[in-house]
Amino acid sequence: MGVVHNSFIETPRGPAGIRITDPAGAPVSLLVLGHGAGGGVDAPDLTAVHDVAVAAGVRVALVTQPYRVAGRRAPAPAGHLDEAWTTVVREIRADGLPLIVGGRSSGARVACRTAPALGAAGVLALAFPLHPPGRPERSRAAELPSDVPTLVVNGDRDPFGVPEPGGPVRVAVRPGAVHDLRRDLAGTAEIVAAWLTANSWAR
Structure with missing residues (x-):
C-alpha cells in the first residue's frame, strides 16, 4: 500500500494529527482529507477513498482536528477548524504536486471553505451536509467553491440533503446511501478514482 507516516503538527488551536501514506513510485498529487464532526479519519468512506487513491499514485494525508486529538467529540467553531486545517495543509503541501483538499461532512465543509485560499486544484466533498436535518431553509450551498473543480458525493437518502450541481461542482448521487455513505x-x-484520473491527479 505504500509507506505510512504518523505525526502531529502544531496549530494555533493545538496539535493536529496527521497520517500520510505515500504510494509506490513518485506521487502524482496530494489529497488531504478531514473527518466528520463526531467521527475520525478511519470512517469507512474515507478509508475506501484513501486506499483507492494511494493505489492510483496519490499521496494521501488524513488530518485529525485538534479537538479530536484532545479527546473532545463536540466540534470546534468553524473558524477554529479552518485555521487548524489551513496550518496543517500549508505545512505538508509539496511544491509541484497538485493539491486536492477534501473530507467527509464537517471535513468537507472545511475543505470547501478553505480551498481558494490554499490554492487547491480540486475539492472532494463526501457527504456534504447541505443543511441541518429537517431545516432546508438553512442551506450551506454558498460554502461550495465557485471556481475550484469540486466533486460532491452524497447519498440520495441523506437527511442533510444533496447539493445541486453547477459551475465547477459535480454531484454524484449514491443510490440508497445515507449520510455515512457505507452503502457500496x-x-x-471508483467514482472518486475516475474523477482524480480524469483531472490527471492520479494514474
Missing part, C-alpha cells in the same frame, strides 16, 4: 463503498471509491 467500492462504487463510491
Whole structure:
C-alpha cells in the first residue's frame, strides 16, 4: 500500500494529527482529507477513498482536528477548524504536486471553505451536509467553491440533503446511501478514482 507516516503538527488551536501514506513510485498529487464532526479519519468512506487513491499514485494525508486529538467529540467553531486545517495543509503541501483538499461532512465543509485560499486544484466533498436535518431553509450551498473543480458525493437518502450541481461542482448521487455513505463503498471509491484520473491527479 505504500509507506505510512504518523505525526502531529502544531496549530494555533493545538496539535493536529496527521497520517500520510505515500504510494509506490513518485506521487502524482496530494489529497488531504478531514473527518466528520463526531467521527475520525478511519470512517469507512474515507478509508475506501484513501486506499483507492494511494493505489492510483496519490499521496494521501488524513488530518485529525485538534479537538479530536484532545479527546473532545463536540466540534470546534468553524473558524477554529479552518485555521487548524489551513496550518496543517500549508505545512505538508509539496511544491509541484497538485493539491486536492477534501473530507467527509464537517471535513468537507472545511475543505470547501478553505480551498481558494490554499490554492487547491480540486475539492472532494463526501457527504456534504447541505443543511441541518429537517431545516432546508438553512442551506450551506454558498460554502461550495465557485471556481475550484469540486466533486460532491452524497447519498440520495441523506437527511442533510444533496447539493445541486453547477459551475465547477459535480454531484454524484449514491443510490440508497445515507449520510455515512457505507452503502457500496467500492462504487463510491471508483467514482472518486475516475474523477482524480480524469483531472490527471492520479494514474
